[in-house]
Amino acid sequence: MSEPDLNLLLTLDALLAEGSVAGAARRLRLSPSAMSRSLAxxxxxxxxxxxxxxxxxxxxxxxxxxLRERVGPLVQEALAALRPAAALDLARLEREFTLRTREGFVENFGAALLARVAAEAPGVRLRFVPKPDRDNEPLRNGSVDLETGIVGTTTGPELRAQALFRDRFVGAVREGHALSRGRVTAMRYAAGRHVAISRRSTGGGPVDDALAAQALKRDVAVTVSGFAEALALARGSDLIATVPERHTGTLRDGLVSFALPLALEPFTVALLWHPRMDGDAAHRWLRGIVREACA
Incomplete structure (x- = not known):
């Protein structure tokens, strides 16, 4: 059985509303003969x-x-669905957005972001969830609206990405630590005891690669999965934590930070979302204020 031609709904709506072939033809800008064929x-x-x-x-x-009671509303709904979305009214917007970030993001950028939301769209609620891995499935299945991270080989090729800010790795030690005084050289840095940060069970990272290029290696005393844990251990011991500078700004309060004596390129932290949200006006607004909060 062939599928019905849904264009006939427009014709039926016009015929039932006008009650004549000629009137329906004028309404749809068709000839009377074309309308007669459609009626047939x-x-x-x-x-x-x-x-x-x-x-x-x-x-x-x-x-x-x-049919007249059913077709009219049905046609109006279909036409409304195919029109451009109505202008976004932030004052009336009621919606919850979920953002997936690593620790440090909320502490450094959350207050500015919430201030913008409260001022522009008081009915909007934000929910921050942790980012334990680089799996992009939450963006694909819609359980997460936005995510922050570094675009890499594991990033889904279909995802949209926009730069938020540039960052670099820095060292952080407690007040009175040997590296809190004097010039920090690669040899001094490598000679200390370190807390490493890794969400994987094995393998080094860019810091270890840069040290290896100078025939040096860190003495890693402990490995943790997050920035906050690493900084807490550095604050209470002689361990050296190596963390992103901007991402951990407030988390490093009370610690002494120093530039790494290594040939490391800065990296870009980006905002990620699924392309199905490109045309969503409220989502577009949220992306804009996140970028501005991180500027």
């Missing part, structure tokens, strides 16, 4: 005459009267 197709599709001649005019059949 509608009669075949519904198995009902729909409009029956009575004197010089046409009167609706019982089936047509029944």
């Amino acid at each position: 197709r509608l009669r075949d599709a519904t198995g009902d005459p729909l409009l029956v001649r009575a004197g010089r005019g046409l009167v609706p059949s019982p089936r047509a009267l029944e």
Whole structure:
């Protein structure tokens, strides 16, 4: 059985509203003969005459009267769905957005972001969830609206990305630590005891690669999965934590920070989202204020 031509709904709506072939033709800017052919197709599709001649005019059949109550709203809904979205009214917007970030993001940028939300869209709620891995599935399945991270080989090729800020690795030690005084050289840095940060069970990273290029190696006393844990251990011991500078700004309060004596390139922290949200006006607004909060 062939699928019905949904364009006939527009024709049926016009015929039922006008009650004549000529009126419906004018309404849809068609010729009377073209409208007559469409009426014939509608009669075949519904198995009902729909409009029956009575004197010089046409009167609706019982089936047509029944359809008139249903077809009009259906056509209006379809037309509304195909129109551009209405202008975004932030003052009336009520919605919850979920953002997936690593620790340090909320502490450094959350307050500025919430201030913008409260001022522009008080009905919007934000939910921050941790980012334990680089799996982009939460963006794909819609459980997360936005994510921050570094675009790499594991980033889904279909995802959209926009730069938030540039960052670099720095060292952080407690007050009074040997590296809190004097010039920090690669040899001094490597000679200390370190807390490493890794979400993987094995393998080094760019810091270890840069040290290896100078025939040096860190003495890693402990490995943790997050920045906050590493900085807490550095604050209470002689361990050296190596963390992103901007991402951990407030987390490093009370610690002494220093530039790494290594040939390391800065990296870009980006905002990631799924392309199905490109046209969503509220999502577009949120992306904009996140970028501005991180500027």
